Amino acid sequence: MSINTPTDHWYVDTREPSAIKKLLRKYDIPFEEVNLPFGDMVLGDIVIERKTIIDLMNSLKDNRIWKQLKELQLSEATPILLIELRGKEYWKYLHILGAITTYCAKHNIHVIVTYRRKDLVNALKQLMGMSKRSINLKKKWKGYPTQLLILTQFPSVGIKTAKKLLDMYGSLKNIFNQDVENLSKVIGPKTAERFIHILEERVA
Secondary structure, three states: OOOOOEEEEOOOOOOOOHHHHHHHHHHOEEEEEEEEOOOOEEEEEEEEEEEHHHHHHHHOOHHHHHHHHHHHOOOOOEEEEEEEOOOOHHHHHHHHHHHHHEEEEEEEEEEEEOOOOOHHHHHHHHHHOOOOOEEEEOOOOOOOOOOHHHHHHOOOOOHHHHHHHHHHHHHHHHOOOOOOOHHHHHHHHHHHHHHHHHHHHHOO
């Protein structure tokens, strides 16, 4: 189903916790529950991936966060990663913010950090005054060939790097047949090693 996003109320993913929806109702923030293909909250051309600091830590452990951030990159949207520093011991996890915020800065993903739930409410209200156009969430992959999208699923491979690989080798088959030395010339040794590891790794 094609979803044209509104500019007068938020779309909130059905999987978002009830506490978030209760908060929105409490502060009269208009929203509608829908099954979003990516992101947690959408308003016009603004797409938010919301994480508590512990959620962020867990998504780093299983590498889920990189896939979610890539989806934000590929969308026809203004991407925002919203991080909630809640909990008495949130400070234990602050060391992970460096890697995340650096990645976001390199890929034009905005970052909002909040502490109190009221801060989250204020951020959402301010964003409601900034959204000027709507997007069609169905079109997030429009204009990208399948080969390009397959390559972006590899760690540290974004759209620009994927294009370089295809420009250099022409097809996925040729790329997958390269050794670490050849790939290192295009994507660097560390990324090349991880790339080859994923290609050769057996699924248990």
